[in-house]
Amino acid sequence: MLYADFMSSTLPPFPTPQEPVEEKPVLLELGTGTDESGLRADAARNRARLLDAAARLVAEHGAAGVTMEAVAAAAQVGKGTVFRRFGDRTGLLTALLDHSERKFQASFLSGPAPLGPGAPPVDRLRAFGCAALRRAADDLELQLAAEPCPDRRFVLPPRQLRYRHVVMLLRQAVPDADCELLAQTLMSYLEPALIFHLTRQCHMPMERLQAGWYDLVARVTGTAGPC
């Protein structure tokens, strides 16, 4: 199934008021070039300036300082341009995370085992969680700020990609289970908001979260335990 088919058959029609022009990919598409493909020269230039300005603002004032107007001003660009390019604030923040997300995607899609192909599914699952935890822990603030409203949270390409990956691994590990639901459960453990709560508000060390992931994978897949 093509990506577009999958999305359009899954999503109800979203009435996007001022259709953003790109930012649909975020799905790993090796070899097709950068995000600026198909953009007019000035548009590509402005896009780069905007991302640059946004990153600068994050570095200086944190994610909260990333105001659409501030970004526009810092990039010496009109406000409307920001929205045309990225759709909304969430889109801009997501674009900032896009680079590292793609690296992560590449590593579990085609990187070295055990994260990538080659290892047994349970091992890959364990590795996946660790990598996801690490990724969530770095720039947690940005991830939180980029969290979309509830009704889009589960249908964004990066999430869908991760989800399908986990479903695939689960199908291999526990063929008779409801792998869709189990996958959602596992993914929830890696949710930035939860990581934030556990580490920043409950002061749990990352080692504990990681051990918790191993334990969870073991319980869900029926591995190990006093059997």
Next chain:
Amino acid sequence: MLYADFMSSTLPPFPTPQEPVEEKPVLLELGTGTDESGLRADAARNRARLLDAAARLVAEHGAAGVTMEAVAAAAQVGKGTVFRRFGDRTGLLTALLDHSERKFQASFLSGPAPLGPGAPPVDRLRAFGCAALRRAADDLELQLAAEPCPDRRFVLPPRQLRYRHVVMLLRQAVPDADCELLAQTLMSYLEPALIFHLTRQCHMPMERLQAGWYDLVARVTGTAGPC
């Protein structure tokens, strides 16, 4: 540990600009009377009118129609009053859900088994999930609209109460596990945003979600399975 102690030791200092006056409870406190206790007569009256107006707006225009100004106008009250009373939009929406939430709390704290005390922990856990799923399914829209920003999501009294309940049950069922983390995992399965995605966007029937909960509880507690 007192509730206030728990919260203040858990939370970083939140700079609440215009301190809301109540809405701290939401924690079941049998016998202390309604929410209007300690409020000045006019304040209590306005609170009631506001909740009434808000409920009317929800019924007429959905949760999206609940504008702070609209509520204020419909209750014939100043806008500032709404914020003074409920803190923010989330607080108002939460207050709308408070009644049913308390009923739910009462049912698992002191209602009849297996949801209430008396049944084995795993049975209580199963019943808890079913009740929570049902509750999330009713007025899903309101629950989504009432979702707080990520850094408060896990520290609100209702959530904490549910969480501690699940932790307690887990400690009885699997004493040697990291019950805090397992509890968070189980709770994530009941998150309104996820329920919304699965039922409304993936069109799963509730029966499947319920079966998924039973299965999840079984796996997490090590119950059943081909042992």
Next chain:
DNA sequence: TTACGATCCGGACCGAGGTCCGTTTAATTT
């Protein structure tokens, strides 16, 4: 080089959440 159409730009504009502070009012004390 010119002409043309699609794309992009920019900033005025709007709505909604949230804040501030001078004024009013309910409870309490004398």
Next chain:
DNA sequence: AAATTAAACGGACCTCGGTCCGGATCGTAA
């Protein structure tokens, strides 16, 4: 009943996300 004070009130005001559309700009074709 008058005085006092803490609490509540209300709406002007601010910020920020998001929209709109007339005008500028780019790419292209003649």
